[in-house]
Amino acid sequence: MAGILVFIEQRDGSIRKGSLQALSEAKRQAAAKGWPVAAVLPGSGISGEAAGLGAYGASKVYVADDANLALYSGEGYAEVVAKAAGQFEPDAIFFSATAMGRDLAPRVAARLGVGALADVTGLDLDGDQFVARRPVYSGKAFAVVDTAGKKPQVISLRPNVFALEQGEGTAEVVNLDGLSLSIRALVKEFVEKGGGEIDVAEAEIIVSGGRGMKGPENFAMLKELADLLGAAVGASRAAVDAGWIDHSHQVGQTGKVVSPTLYIAVGISGAIQHLAGMGSSKVIVAINKDPDAPIFKVADYGIVGDLFEVVPALIEEVKKIKAA
Amino acid sequence: MNCIVCMTHVPDTASIIKIGPDGKHIDESGIKWIVSPYDEYALEAALQLVEAQGGEVTVVCYGPARAEAGLRECLARGAHKAVHVVGGEETLGDSMAIAKVLAAAVKDREYDVVLCGVKGVGTDNSQVPQMLAELLDLPHVTNVTKLDVAEGTFTAEREVEGGVEVVESPLPAVVAATKGLNEPRYASLKGIMAAKRKPVEKVEVSALGLDEAALAGAEATYSVRALELPPAKEAGKVIQGEDDPKAAAAELARLLRDEAKVI
Ligand SMILES: Cc1cc2nc3c(=O)[nH]c(=O)nc-3n(C[C@H](O)[C@H](O)[C@H](O)COP(=O)(O)OP(=O)(O)OC[C@H]3O[C@@H](n4cnc5c(N)ncnc54)[C@H](O)[C@@H]3O)c2cc1C
Numbered sequence: 389m390a391g392i393l394v395f396i397e398q399r400d401g402s403i404r405k406g407s408l409q410a411l412s413e414a415k416r417q418a419a420a421k422g423w424p425v426a427a428v429l430p431g432s433g434i435s436g437e438a439a440g441l442g443a444y445g446a447s448k449v450y451v452a453d454d455a456n457l458a459l460y461s462g463e464g465y466a467e468v469v470a471k472a473a474g475q476f477e478p479d480a481i482f483f484s485a486t487a488m489g490r491d492l493a494p495r496v497a498a499r500l501g502v503g504a505l506a507d508v509t510g511l512d513l514d515g516d517q518f519v520a521r522r523p524v525y526s527g528k529a530f531a532v533v534d535t536a537g538k539k540p541q542v543i544s545l546r547p548n549v550f551a552l553e554q555g556e557g558t559a560e561v562v563n564l565d566g567l568s569l570s571i572r573a574l575v576k577e578f579v580e581k582g583g584g585e586i587d588v589a590e591a592e593i594i595v596s597g598g599r600g601m602k603g604p605e606n607f608a609m610l611k612e613l614a615d616l617l618g619a620a621v622g623a624s625r626a627a628v629d630a631g632w633i634d635h636s637h638q639v640g641q642t643g644k645v646v647s648p649t650l651y652i653a654v655g656i657s658g659a660i661q662h663l664a665g666m667g668s669s670k671v672i673v674a675i676n677k678d679p680d681a682p683i684f685k686v687a688d689y690g691i692v693g694d695l696f697e698v699v700p701a702l703i704e705e706v707k708k709i710k711a712a
Numbered sequence: 713m714n715c716i717v718c719m720t721h722v723p724d725t726a727s728i729i730k731i732g733p734d735g736k737h738i739d740e741s742g743i744k745w746i747v748s749p750y751d752e753y754a755l756e757a758a759l760q761l762v763e764a765q766g767g768e769v770t771v772v773c774y775g776p777a778r779a780e781a782g783l784r785e786c787l788a789r790g791a792h793k794a795v796h797v798v799g800g801e802e803t804l805g806d807s808m809a810i811a812k813v814l815a816a817a818v819k820d821r822e823y824d825v826v827l828c829g830v831k832g833v834g835t836d837n838s839q840v841p842q843m844l845a846e847l848l849d850l851p852h853v854t855n856v857t858k859l860d861v862a863e864g865t866f867t868a869e870r871e872v873e874g875g876v877e878v879v880e881s882p883l884p885a886v887v888a889a890t891k892g893l894n895e896p897r898y899a900s901l902k903g904i905m906a907a908k909r910k911p912v913e914k915v916e917v918s919a920l921g922l923d924e925a926a927l928a929g930a931e932a933t934y935s936v937r938a939l940e941l942p943p944a945k946e947a948g949k950v951i952q953g954e955d956d957p958k959a960a961a962a963e964l965a966r967l968l969r970d971e972a973k974v975i
C-alpha cells in the first residue's frame with residue numbers, strides 16, 4: 389500500500405512542533421494522491437497523545453509505549469519505526485530534521501536497506517517519487533534530489549519550513565507489540581541546559597549577537613529584547629569562542645541550523661559560516677555599524693548604526709508595540 | 713584502544729561555490745580541499761584516546777586521488793595508519809553507498825571505536841555514521857561533545873535541543889563528534905616529516921567485494937537531478953541609524969509589525 393508514515397518526536401510526553409509540521413506536510417502531499425497518512429509514536433506513557441494526531445492528518449497511529457522508550461535511543465526507536473513501516477508499507481517515511489530526527493532517519497533507512505534525504509527545505513511529487521530541495525555547501529547551493537527510485541523514501545524536513553496545519557479528527561490507534569528493544573547505547577538522562585529557555589533550534593524568533601557586542605555583559609540587552617519578543621538568544625562563533633555565551637546558542641555551520649520567522653543579527657558581520665546556519669530564516673534583520681558588512685546582503689531590513697544606541701531604542705519601540 | 717577515524721575530504725568552507733558544466737556537481741576549479749572540520753574533532757578524540765590508553769589510530773577515507781593529501785594531514789597530526797579507498801566521485805552524496813564502502817573497509821580491522829564527524833561539510837548529510845553503525849551492527853551516538861572511554865564501555869554527552877543526553881554504551885561503537893568535544897591540534901613540523909615516511913594503504917572498491925558502478929547505478933539510493941545556486945535575494949531596506957538611532961529603531965519596528973508582520 390502506498391502512503392506516508394511520519395515519525396512523531398516527543399519529550400516528557402509532549403509532542404514536538406517539528407513533527408506536527410512534518411505530519412501536516414505529509415497530509416498535504418498525500419492529499420493530491422489520495423494516499424493514507426500514518427504516524428508512529430514511540431515513548432513511555434504517551435498512548436493518550438496518539439489519537440489527537442488525527443487532527444494533523446494521521447488516520448492511523450502506531451504506538452510503542454514502553455518504559456525503555458522513555459528516552460531516545462537510535463537502536464530502540466529505529467526498531468519501532470521499522471516495525472511500523474513493516475505493517476503500513478509506506479512509500480515514504482518523514483521525520484522532522486531535529487537532533488533526534490537527523491540521528492534516527494539514517495539508522496532506519498539503513499535498516500530498511502534504502503538511502504535518505506536529509507534536512508529538506510522543499511518537496512514536490514513527480515509521479516510517486518518525491519523530489520526534494522536541500523541546502524548543500526552550507527546553503528551556498530541547493531541540490532534537487534530523489535532516492536533514485538528506492539522505497540520507502542526516507543526524508544527529514546527542516547523544522548519551521550513547512551507549515552503546521554491543525555484540523556479535526558481522531559486517529560485509529562494501533563499498539564505495536566512484540567518489540568525486542570535490544571538497546572546498547574542507552575540514554576541515561578536528559579540534562580536540561582539554559583534553565584528551560586527557548587532553544588535557538590526551535591525558536592520562532594531569534595535575536596543573535598556577535599563580536600560587536602564587545603563583552604558578555606552586553607548580552608543582557610539582547611536577552612531583554614528576546615524576552616519581549618518571545619525569542620531565543622543566538623550568537624556567532626566569535627561570541628561563543630570569546631566565552632561570552634554557551635556554544636548551545638551558536639548559529640552557523642559548526643553551531644545550529646535555524647529557520648525562524650525572524651532573525652535579528654546584532655553586531656554580526658555575516659561570515660559565510662554564519663549565513664549557513666540562518667540563511668533560510670524568513671525575515672532577516674541586521675544591525676551593524678559597517679554599511680559594507682556582508683550581513684546586509686542577505687538582510688530584508690537593516691539599520692546602519694551603533695548597536696549600543698539602536699538596540700535600547702528598539703527595546704523601547706517593541707515595548708510600545710507590545711503595550712498597544 | 714584501537715580507533716578508526718572516518719575522514720572525508722571536502723571543499724574549504726570559505727570556498728565560493730560555482731555550478732559545474734553538467735549542472736549536477738560543483739565546478740572544482742580553484743577549490744581548496746580540506747579535512748572536513750568535524751572530522752578534526754574525531755581525529756583529535758582518537759589521538760587523545762590512544763595517548764592515554766595505548767593502541768593505534770587508523771584513518772580511513774573513501775575519496776578520489778586528491779583525498780590522499782587529507783590522509784597525509786591526519787598522519788602528520790599523529791595518526792598511525794591511513795587507508796585510502798579510491799573512488800567516490802560518482803557516489804558523492806549517497807550516504808548509503810558511502811556507508812557500504814566504509815563498512816566493508818573497516819569490518820575486518822581491529823578497532824574498539826569508530827570515530828566520525830557529525831557532518832561532512834558540503835554534502836551536509838549527517839547520515840554516514842548512523843548508517844555505518846547499522847551495517848556493522850554497532851550502537852552509535854552522534855553530536856558528541858564529551859566522551860569518556862573506559863574498559864569496554866563509554867559515556868558520552870550528546871547535544872540536542874534544550875540540553876544534553878548522557879549516553880552509556882558498550883564498545884565497539886560508532887561515535888560522531890561535534891564542536892565542543894576538543895580543540896584539534898595542528899600538525900607539528902616533526903609530524904609532517906614523520907608523515908612522509910608513513911605509508912598510505914590504497915584499496916580499490918572492487919577489492920572490498922563491491923562494484924562501484926553498481927553502487928552509483930542500479931543500487932544508488934541518492935540521485936542529484938540538479939545543483940542550483942540560491943535565488944538572488946532582493947536588496948533589503950537599509951535605514952541609516954547613525955544620526956538618529958531612535959527614529960531608525962521606530963521605523964524598523966514599524967516595518968516588522970506592519971510590512972513583514974513578524975512581531
Ligand atoms: C570551519 C569554520 C566553521 C565556522 N562555523 C561558524 C559558525 O557555526 N557560526 C559562526 O557564526 N561563525 C562560524 N565561523 C566563523 C566565521 O568565519 C566568523 O569568524 C564569525 O562568524 C564572525 O563572527 P562575528 O560576525 O560575530 O564577528 P566579526 O566578523 O568580527 O563581526 C563583528 C561585526 O560587528 C560589527 N560591530 C562592531 N561594533 C559594533 C557596534 N558598536 N555597533 C554595531 N555593529 C558593530 C562590525 O561592523 C562587524 O561587522 C566558522 C569558521 C570556520 C573556519
Ligand SMILES: Nc1ncnc2c1ncn2[C@@H]1O[C@H](COP(=O)(O)O)[C@@H](O)[C@H]1O
Pocket residue numbers: 717718719720721748750751754772773774775800807810814827828829830831832833835836837838839840841
Ligand atoms: N567518503 C567518506 N570517507 C570516509 N568517511 C566519510 C566519508 N563520508 C562521510 N564520512 C564520515 O561520516 C561523517 C558524516 O558525513 P555525512 O554523513 O556525509 O555528513 C564524516 O564526518 C566522516 O566522518
